[in-house]
Each structure stands twice: as structure tokens, then as C-alpha cells.
Amino acid sequence: MASDVHRRIFDVVARIPAGRVATYGQVARLAGLGGQARLVGYALHMADRPLPWxxxxxxxxxxxxxxDSFSETLQYRLLAAEGLVFDEQGRIPLDRFRWDGEEAPAGPAGEGS
Known part of the structure; x- marks a missing residue:
């Protein structure tokens, strides 16, 4: 069973739309846990529900x-499949792909894009 703090983190992560990313610190801040970026990583490791980790x-x-190179490779592949690009240093340009914390816009079928 997840704690209230973990549930707050999970709720934020669940809102990140496909094709966007958030930083650990950003998730912590949006969950009301500013300065607790590492806690986000620990919580995601213990997630009790499917999340776009x-x-x-x-x-x-x-x-x-x-x-764990498997998880890192999987994360890279999942992000690339969503259209995110990586620069020569293996970084995602945050100015282009960072989620702004708002809800995802509804698509044609009423789903987030």
C-alpha cells in the first residue's frame, strides 16, 4: 500500500503526457514536496500501479x-518511441520537451495527446 506522499507523486507522474518529460525535482514540486527529488525516484521504484515512469x-x-542497463535502454526506447529526441550527449532538450505541469490537451477521441 502506497503512502499519501507516494500517492501524490504517482498522481503527478500519471499526468505527464506522451511526448513530454518532467524532472524528478519538478515532480516533487508539483506533488508539494519541493526539494525532495530523490524521494520521487524511490517512490517510482516502489510504485504499486502502472505509471509512465x-x-x-x-x-x-x-x-x-x-x-541496470536494461531499464535505461528500455526508458530510452520508450521515450524515442514517443518522439523525444536526444542530443549528442544523450540529453533531451528540456526547453522543447519539458511538460509544463498542465493537463494534457484532449485529442480527437477525448484522450490526452
Whole structure:
């Protein structure tokens, strides 16, 4: 069972639309936990429901190292499949792809884009 703090984090992560990313610190701030970026990573590791965890990256626009190349490769592939691009240093340009924290706009079928 997730704690209230974890549920707040999960609720923010669940709102990140496809084709956008948020940083760990941004998720913490939106969950009312400013300065608790590491807590976001711990919570995602313990998630008790499906989440778009792959859309959370570090403040440099990079996929954070986990010591598990499978998860890092999977995250890269999931983000690339959503149309995100990586520069020569393996970073996602945050000025282009960072989610603004607003709800995703409704698509033609009433789904978030």
C-alpha cells in the first residue's frame, strides 16, 4: 500500500503526457514536496500501479543511471518511441520537451495527446 506522499507523486507522474518529460525535482514540486527529488525516484521504484515512469528524467535532461542497463535502454526506447529526441550527449532538450505541469490537451477521441 502506497503512502499519501507516494500517492501524490504517482498522481503527478500519471499526468505527464506522451511526448513530454518532467524532472524528478519538478515532480516533487508539483506533488508539494519541493526539494525532495530523490524521494520521487524511490517512490517510482516502489510504485504499486502502472505509471509512465519513463517520462521522468534528471535535471540535466538525462536518463538517470540505475546500475541496470536494461531499464535505461528500455526508458530510452520508450521515450524515442514517443518522439523525444536526444542530443549528442544523450540529453533531451528540456526547453522543447519539458511538460509544463498542465493537463494534457484532449485529442480527437477525448484522450490526452
Amino acid at each position: 519513463h517520462r521522468v528524467i534528471n535535471a540535466r535532461g538525462e536518463i538517470s543511471s540505475r546500475g
